[in-house]
Amino acid sequence: MLTDSYVGLVTQRALHTNHPGHAHVGDTAPLTPMSLRLLLGRVAHEFESRNRIFDLPTGRFWRPDPEIDLGFSFAGRRAASPIGPAAGPHSQLAQNIVLAWLGGSRLFELKTVQILDELEIARPCIDMQTIGYNIEWSQELTLGQSLTEYVKASMLLDILSQWEPVLEHVAGTDGTPGPHVFDMSVGYDLAGISNPRVAEFIVGMRDATAEIDRLRAEIPEPFAEYRDLEFSAGLSDTLTLSTFHGCPPEEIEQITKHLIDEHDLDVIVKLNPTLLGYENVRSIVNDELGYHDVEVKESAFAEDLQFDRGIELIGELNDFAKARGHRFGIKLTNTLVVNNTKQWMPEDTMYLSGPPLHVLASTLLATLADALPGALAIPGHDGDVMVSFSAGVGKDNLAETLAMGVNPATICSDLLKPGGYGRLAPMLKALTATVAESGTTNLSDWRAARQREAIAAGHRATVDQHVAFIRGDGIDPYTRAGNAKLPREVDNELQMFGCVACNFCITVCPNDAFFSISSLDGQEGRQQYLVWSELCNECGNCMTFCPEDGDPAMVKPRLFTDEAVFTGRTGQGFLLRSDGTVVGRTDDDSSAEATTVVARLLQSTAGNPLPNM
Ligand SMILES: Cc1cc2nc3c(=O)[nH]c(=O)nc-3n(C[C@H](O)[C@H](O)[C@H](O)COP(=O)(O)O)c2cc1C
Known part of the structure; x- marks a missing residue:
């Protein structure tokens, strides 16, 4: 359970130098590992569609x-x-x-x-x-x-x-x-x-x-x-x-x-x-x-x-x-x-x-x-x-x-x-x-x-x-x-869609919980960033390095594949159903619009690292 002092601390996070953040209020984040089936599906699809595996480009593979x-x-x-x-x-x-x-x-x-x-x-x-x-x-x-x-x-x-x-x-x-x-x-x-x-x-x-x-x-x-x-x-x-x-x-x-x-x-x-x-x-x-x-x-x-x-x-x-x-x-x-x-x-x-x-x-x-x-x-x-x-x-x-x-x-x-x-x-x-x-x-x-x-x-x-x-x-x-050098900061509040696209949230996450998809026509930014909520334990590392003001793990679209986990959590989230449909919720009245954007991003197979789910 979250304690009051913890809620206070994460609120303090917003005030803390270079650690601006949104509070992780309401639920904790136990890990729900991805199945071998899905991991291997991702390996094949990501390799073929983007020449990388779990977001690591082949140029970063080591060859003796x-x-x-x-x-x-x-x-x-x-x-x-x-x-x-x-x-x-x-x-x-x-x-x-x-x-x-x-x-x-x-x-x-x-x-x-x-x-x-x-x-x-x-x-x-x-x-x-x-x-x-x-x-x-x-x-x-x-x-x-x-x-x-x-x-x-x-x-x-x-x-x-x-x-x-x-x-x-x-x-x-x-x-x-x-x-x-x-x-x-x-x-x-x-x-x-x-x-x-x-x-x-x-x-x-x-x-x-x-x-x-x-x-x-x-x-x-x-x-x-x-x-x-x-x-x-x-x-x-x-x-x-x-x-x-x-x-x-x-x-x-x-x-x-x-x-x-x-x-x-x-x-x-x-x-x-x-x-x-x-x-x-x-x-x-x-x-x-x-x-x-x-x-x-x-x-x-x-x-x-x-x-x-x-x-x-x-x-x-x-x-x-x-x-x-x-x-x-x-x-x-x-x-x-x-x-x-x-x-x-x-x-x-x-x-x-x-x-x-x-x-x-x-x-x-x-x-x-x-x-x-x-x-x-x-x-x-x-x-x-x-x-x-x-x-x-x-x-x-x-x-x-x-x-x-x-x-x-x-x-x-x-x-x-x-x-x-x-x-x-x-x-x-x-x-x-x-x-x-x-x-x-x-x-x-x-x-x-x-x-x-x-x-x-x-x-x-x-x-x-x-x-x-x-x-x-x-x-x-x-x-x-x-x-003594602190991570870079820009004066901009992090949004669900569109950001400086520095890729840091992807690379600093030890669990590879983040991934990106090429933006849709007319969308701000080159890449959109999404997070596998079930792989994210809210360790805080992406928040430390994100140059914008906000916590990527909380602000970027949080994807779920397990309905029970999705319903058990609070805050914005998008459930990816096995029939390909997406059910979404947001903290404001943008739910329908955001769900449509997430669904369209996930359908854009050329830029999507995910296999058909
Ligand atoms: C986030 C984090 C989790 C760690 N968990 C463990 C652990 O479970 N068991 C352990 O023996 N050491 C753990 N360590 C210590 C590391 O294995 C390592 O000994 C230590 O961080 C020093 O190496 P470094 O300077 O490269 O980080 C952890 C360190 C970090 C930063």
């Missing part, structure tokens, strides 16, 4: 360079590129995972699931105005729905990996897009993780045969030849444990052992920046990087795993895993808990990500490496504890991040900026160019060369060199001054 191998081994499983979405909004719904894959992701840290799978997340829950903040607590689907989404995603990738029209844009020299890895993520305590419902989820991910067989019948005509395909049934046998949201430190050990013993998994423990200690974190964020406006939450440090115990635990758990023939790793880091001084999102606490987190996570890596000589699997240390990374990674620092030896670098905040999934392929192209310039042909040779350079420059390892660089004077990409 024939000369440079960016592949790596993740706990013995091969992934054809070292990047992918971090657990978060980009790895929750099937189409999100497909979009990340088309952009070149080959390692997917899936959205964290947990036993409390019917939590209501307050909205807005994402604020990427400058650096990154969120209050997104957990997955927004039930455990069963999450499993289905991951199975649908895997089936879509299996089909697209063989579908000639796409293959042409994503295949490497071996004629394939290369292997990918799904890494599960669970939280947040032993009781929840050992609950039979979470166990069922993990078992379902390890062998998804039953779910795949159930979904085969949904594969629509353009892809009928794939109905009997031998789909990958073992979706995942690695897992990243999220130790966030109060995961008790003493349970990290028990949960990891439980996952190894009971589920036969390789396990990565995702650590929090609190390991660096309050004073250290505060002084880096406030004094060194200049974020005077960030209030690091001191109480979160006492509740979290402490450094000395963390060091012991990494050694113990690595030994435990090895003794059972498994791999163990750490992931740096989850977000930083800070007080919500901005008050744009309706919680007392929010979670910081993006550029400043990069400095914290890299510093933590260097500190851990020093405290654990020979343990971490990074250059200069050469141990066997795998290290993966997620903290403020983007095109400009991907190569430097990977040079530290982390595998993979996963990304969240950067993909929530304009361009969205389309930002991935340019990252990989820039990385390819860097590797090529060094005269090497693959990531491990390039890293070895970088390590030699670091030593020659007087550092013990590439990680120390990177930390010295990013914590040196005047490194703008990470400071408050370097991240």
Whole structure:
């Protein structure tokens, strides 16, 4: 339920600098995933009619360079590129995972699931105005729905990996897009993780045969030849444990052992920046990087795993895993808990990500490496504890991040900026160019060369060199001054039809809830923007980046395919019936007119990304 204070907050949104908005008053927005039938129908129709898939143009698909191998081994499983979405909004719904894959992701840290799978997340829950903040607590689907989404995603990738029209844009020299890895993520305590419902989820991910067989019948005509395909049934046998949201430190050990013993998994423990200690974190964020406006939450440090115990635990758990023939790793880091001084999102606490987190996570890596000589699997240390990374990674620092030896670098905040999934392929192209310039042909040779350079420059390892660089004077990409620019604004109230057509609402939406259709004759603007209301969880990200005054998720025509969802919601909306008719309602007397416009837009097949419904 929405609280009064929340209504007050969203009203405040209209007053808040650059966050003008219409209140999301009246109902919350649970996600209603799109069926496999509709997703595949969209793939075929959109590809044929507009040369894109889920609104991503083929020009933004990643095709590996024939000369440079960016592949790596993740706990013995091969992934054809070292990047992918971090657990978060980009790895929750099937189409999100497909979009990340088309952009070149080959390692997917899936959205964290947990036993409390019917939590209501307050909205807005994402604020990427400058650096990154969120209050997104957990997955927004039930455990069963999450499993289905991951199975649908895997089936879509299996089909697209063989579908000639796409293959042409994503295949490497071996004629394939290369292997990918799904890494599960669970939280947040032993009781929840050992609950039979979470166990069922993990078992379902390890062998998804039953779910795949159930979904085969949904594969629509353009892809009928794939109905009997031998789909990958073992979706995942690695897992990243999220130790966030109060995961008790003493349970990290028990949960990891439980996952190894009971589920036969390789396990990565995702650590929090609190390991660096309050004073250290505060002084880096406030004094060194200049974020005077960030209030690091001191109480979160006492509740979290402490450094000395963390060091012991990494050694113990690595030994435990090895003794059972498994791999163990750490992931740096989850977000930083800070007080919500901005008050744009309706919680007392929010979670910081993006550029400043990069400095914290890299510093933590260097500190851990020093405290654990020979343990971490990074250059200069050469141990066997795998290290993966997620903290403020983007095109400009991907190569430097990977040079530290982390595998993979996963990304969240950067993909929530304009361009969205389309930002991935340019990252990989820039990385390819860097590797090529060094005269090497693959990531491990390039890293070895970088390590030699670091030593020659007087550092013990590439990680120390990177930390010295990013914590040196005047490194703008990470400071408050370097991240002060606000999204562009124009002085115009957003209307249902017609806008500046910047496309930002499409690209910043992790769920691909927006799409555009060419305007009708006489209509204002080149493109009209519409939103799949069932895919929109009102996270607020489109509102942050829309240059006009208004909330695209509320103002643009909200489409529904499920009658029950449509009638259960308030505000304007348009129900698309399977017979092709449209039923609409608006908040004023424009309902009949608006419904006619929406129906005509949807009928204009040349510019419409949707298959016949
Ligand atoms: C909106 C949002 C939702 C997130 N959800 C999760 C989650 O479910 N589980 C998790 O372990 N981390 C979650 N994270 C943290 C990210 O996985 C990542 O570790 C963090 O954002 C740092 O990477 P970045 O700077 O690239 O965003 C979330 C982050 C954001 C911004």
